[in-house]
Ligand SMILES: Cc1ncc(C[n+]2csc(CCOP(=O)(O)OP(=O)(O)O)c2C)c(N)n1
Ligand code: SF4
């Protein structure tokens with residue numbers, strides 16, 4: 001094996017580089033902290049890669065530019081942080097309704113309102129339960145390290161194309177700004193340009209030599225919208241079955257299972273190591289996809305523990321999905337902070353020792 | 356025998372949902388005639404608005420994208436930047452282009468996007484049932500200005516075309532009226548120029564069409580045409596603005 005090439009970048013920049021390597025050739029964004037490094041990186045790198053970079057006049061314009069680019073068959077992406085993601089919700093609903101693949105990055109900051117610019121996980125509900133209007137879902141991926149931020153862009157773009165859904169990368173300000181060395185490893189299908197040039201017969205390219213294509217989410221005739229929604233639901237059912245992913249650590253013999261995603265999962269994995277050293281049998285479930293939520297991780301055969309501790313940089317959003325997944329068969333505890341702080345390693349460990 | 360007049364290939368042979376005397380039908384016809392004339396049907400990607408023309412893609416015989424209300428020029432920007440050799444145009448009402456979408460309109464124009472805009476100004480919100488538009492005339496009665504539009508309360512009719520003409524990125528702006536055959540011929544010539552500009556890489560071109568909405572003006576189709584000629588053009592003078 002070749003020695004892998006490593007580069008040092010922030011999570012924001014790793015996401016941008018990953019997107020470009022995954023074939024993204026259109027980016028539009030509007031400045032907001034803590035994701036500005038991503039936009040700046042794209043401004044420099046996208047033209048080098050032969051793609052289009054636009055600093056849009058607003059998040060609303062950015063997501064609609066992405067809609068146009070995606071409709072024309074190009075891999076397209078936008079990024080923002082919480083208040084800007086709220087503005088994009090109309091556009092995300094239209095992307096879902098028009099079945100357009102696109103990637104939206106949210107490096108979450110404190111809310112509600114203008115909140116602050118510190119890391120947070122308070123947009124979980126918005127990302128996984130809809131956000132905009134209508135019965136739709138986005139694929140939601142939650143990387144927890146810089147390496148994974150880079151890697152996840154390949155799945156984000158290929159799954160968005162495969163299912164024709166918007167994909168959200170749900171990170172936080174900490175992940176976005178931390179710098180770590182990571183290897184620029186491109187999956188074979190992408191390196192061979194196979195995964196980058198998927199055929200999109202529905203795309204708008206001009207109707208020369210074929211019947212005209214229409215990209216729309218409007219179904220006025222009686223019954224048509226219901227039929228369309230049923231088709232969407234079928235697609236979501238397949239995704240629920242096939243795409244839910246998680247990382248499990250020492251679950252088999254654990255008495256206590258911690259559950260956390262993103263930056264919180266890194267803190268919790270340190271907590272698990274510490275508890276194990278002390279002789280307490282702790283394990284960790286780190287959901288990699290937040291929608292579809294990896295319910296399989298919570299089945300008794302995978303995680304037989306009767307005690308769970310959910311840790312979030314929010315006041316308990318993913319907590320609801322954990323409770324649903326466990327369906328009353330185990331005790332579910334919670335520790336969380338929002339508004340800029342997060343539960344520290346010692347604090348979580350102290351809480352865990354009590355359980 | 357030589358055929359000298361027929362339905363444009365770019366216009367499908369189906370009945371539209373437009374009210375009798377509506378200007379949208381005329382505007383569709385002109386746009387599709389021009390596209391045929393330029394021989395670019397196979398290269399066109401249109402962006403339809405939210406407004407009475409929301410299902411224009413059912414009538415047009417070329418590729419078409421929906422946009423959320425007001426966002427047509429952002430969507431068109433995304434398409435054109437990715438496919439610069441295609442012919443991309445938006446078709447938008449006054450509410451779509453000059454109220455909810457004002458920001459997208461001004462910035463696409465200011466970036467000098469190489470796009471063509473067909474702006475259908477009927478001084479009303481047709482689709483939602485006749486509410487005040489940014490272009491509603493002073494004194495004009497709508498469902499949300501039951502006593503007529505008053506400058507002190509609702510401000511003045513917005514001259515978005517004149518505003519856009521100030522921007523260096525904008526290459527061509529013309530206002531025409533769809534109220535009599537002579538004027539309709541001039542409107543077609545303006546659309547021709549606006550599409551031709553795009554083909555030559557000229558930049559942002561916009562044609563505003565004063566268009567009758569007999570239904571929500573509360574007039575017969577003939578009276579609506581006369582109202583454009585006698586009243587509307589005083590607020591919105593015809594001719595080349597830039
Ligand atoms: C976000 C949003 N707000 C409001 C509406 C409702 N709406 C649909 S069309 C329209 C106004 C249309 O007026 P105009 O753009 O002038 O087009 P016209 O029907 O007159 O041709 C409105 C307010 C909508 N569809 N979406
Ligand atoms: S309401 Fe007015 S604009 Fe709409 S179709 Fe009828 S006449 Fe045309």
Ligand SMILES: [Mg+2]
Nearest residue numbers: 448449479480
């Ligand atoms: Mg109108």
